[in-house]
Structure formats: C-alpha cells, structure tokens
Amino acid sequence: MARALRAWPAALAIGIVLAFALVMWIGWQRYDRDYVVTTEDDGSAVTQIIAERFAGASSLKVSELSGTIQSTARDVRGFGWLRSDQVVKMPFSVDYFIDASKIGPDDLEWIEGSRTLIVNAPDVTVARPNVDEARRTLVRTSGMFVTRQAGEELSRRTSAHAQGKALSVARSPERMAQARENGRKALGRLLGAPLAKMGYGETRVVVTFPSERPARNTEQWDVTTPVNQVLAKHR
Template sequence: MATQLKPQFVRAVAVLVAGAALTLAGVLFYQRYTENYVVTEEKDGTAVTRLITARLSGASTLKVAELSGTLQSTATDVRGMGMLKSNQVIKVPFSVDYFVDVSQIGPADLQWSEGSRTLIVDAPDVTVAKPNVDESQRSLVRTQGVFVTREAGENLARRTSQAAQTKAQAEARSPERMAQAREKARAALARLLGAPLQSVGYGDARVLVTFPNERRARDNERWDVTAPIDEVLANRR
C-alpha cells in the first residue's frame, strides 16, 4: 500500500526547494556582477590588470573560412542644446569566422551512390561568428569638435565601436559573402569526409556536399543511392 505524504511535509520540501533555487540564483547573480562590474584593486586602492575569469569549452565546429580586412567607422555626439557637436572617425582591422557544426552530421545525412561513386553529404548551414574588431590596432582615430567633453569622448568611442561591429557583421552575412563561405565549407567538408573513403580504397570517389538552401534542387534529381555510407565502409573493410 502506498504511503500518503503529509501536507506539512510536502510544503516543507517545497519551501526548501524554493529556498535552494533562490540561493543559487543569488550566487550566480553575485558572481556575474563581480565579474562585470567590481574593480579588482591592490591594497593601496590601485586598479590592476588581472584575469578575472577564464573558461575553456569543448567545440565540435569546423572553421571553414575567415573574412578579414579594414573598415572605417564614424559617430557624432551632440550636447549643450546643440551647441557642442563633435564627431569621430576610426579605421580598424576586423575578422569574422565561419563555421560548420560537424556534430550535426549523422549517418542519416550521409548516402553513397555506387553508380557515380559519390558520397552525398547533407550538411548543416554555415554559421557566422561574432565579428572581432581589434581596436588595439586602430590605424586612425580622428576626433573633431570645438570642445569634446569626457562624456562625449566616451560616447563617441562606444558608438564607433558599435558601428564597426554592425558593419562587419552585415558584410559577413551578405549573400555574396555567405555564398563564398559555403564554397569554402564545401571544400573543407569534402576533404574531411573524403579521407575515410581514400583510406579504404575509394580514392577516385567524390564528395557532394549540399546545404539546406540547396536541398530542393538536389532532391529533384534522381540518385542511385545503394546503401548508407557506414555500411559501404564496413563491407569494404
């Protein structure tokens, strides 16, 4: 016979669980606040350069391309009822990485066409990383204005940085750049996934990589898919 828990016991457990959740949330909030806003100082009050946090994470993504170059960014600041107007122009190098998450490619995404000796790979689409704008390597910083206050200078620096990030991301995600990145990804995946075929004697095989936006055109063609690639490799060995 099942034992029925008393309502008082259930309420006590619920209170303990809620208390633990609130405590954990408070600890996480304090850690994040300390990491982002609390200044680390020496005993005499001098701020120091110090590593606050560092996290090493595993990754299953394959870097397939990189877009790099130099961009120009501008910003304007207006204060004092329009009397104080200032602007800033910077030139700064940037880079943007493109990746493919190979962990999303499973056996169902790999098919073998014996007639054409082709490995058909249905790959996930290329993803674009956050732009890296290296402001420490700025080649030009030009600030103009009759009187540029400290607050105005900080605002100009922040806005030129944001504009540079936005421009780099827009360029990296443009249709032309994405098409170029997919071609680079196609070649990289063909090399990566073609290696097992070569190792088992299929050196003349080709690897056909398709991305989601290309599936419909590929599906309209007829392919003689004889077996999943894992079975082909197993039989070959």
C-alpha cells in the same frame, strides 16, 4: 503528527532563507565580475581575467574574412549645442564555420556507379566579428568641447557600428558563396580521407547546402546507398 505540522513552517522558512541567500550570492558574483574594479595595494587597477569559460567545439572553420574597417559616430548634447564626431580605423576578422556534428549517417549517401559520396551539409554560419580596438590605426575626434561622457559614448558607438558593418559585409551573398565553396573543399578533405584509406581513392565528394537542395525525389534517390552500409560491406 502535530509535531511534524509545527516543524513544516520552520523548514519552509529555512528553505526560503537558503534560496534567498543563493540568489544574493549569484547576484554578488555577477556584480563583482562586471562592476567591481580589482586594485593593487597602491590603488592602481589590475589587468586580469575576471571570468573564463572553456568549451569543446565540433564546428569546422572553413573561412576567415579580415581587413580594416572605418567606423564613424556622432554625439549631440547640451540641447544641440555640443556636437562631437569620431572616426576610427581598426583591423577586424570574421570566421565562418560548418557544424560538422550535425552531419549524420542520413546526410551521407553513396552512388556506387560513379563512386560519389553525397554530403548534405548544414549551411555555413558566421561568427561574431572580432574588431581589434587595441590596434586602432586612426582615432580622430572633433568637436568644440568633447566631454568625458561624450567620448565614452562615441567609443561605444564606433565599436557597435564597426561590429554591425563587419557582420553585414560577412553575410553578403558574395562572401557567403565564397565561404560555402571553401566549406565544400574542407568537407571534401575531411570525409574523403577515410574512404581513401579503405581503398576508395577515386571517390568524388559532392557537398550540398540547404538552399541548393531541391525537394527530395524518392525515385531519384533510390539508386543511393547510405555510406555506413558501404563501409560495413567493405569491411
């Protein structure tokens, strides 16, 4: 017993050392990924992918907004004496998705009389804008003296302003309405196909989004049947 008690502090110390080493290793991995520049033998920087992740997706792309965006930024330094401005034009795109994995049996309802499939879908989501700075068509920087730090800050600000503006336009009521309409068509094709193969070729697919659905009235919805029961009966 005494020997086990004497061994406990040693085991604890080893555990602490191992945990510290793990934290240091993770920290170094992140530092190497984000800050260390990989170079060739001659010292020139190498273009390479530092870290990559690949994941499956269950979202259905329903729309894409694309075009050209103009972004501006201003930088002031030297107690207000050094002012510089930058105007950039570059292409951008924004994707719209519906997470089809969130549509379960309870979200699909069947009205036999009118052969209508009702789909209570999740709302359309807007992805992060993709601003293609590599294809800039205009970069105009003005100022009496633009330092390297000012130039870097201007570039960062124009990029951030472009991202914000593109996202704001993509989320506008008009664009969201258009994306939802495209979402209805995409879900109609996706969910109507299996019914057509089973002999329900005249099926009408009605897609609703959360903002369009009133409070559920149980008396009204008693006339519907879960679609999985319909398919099971057909089989």
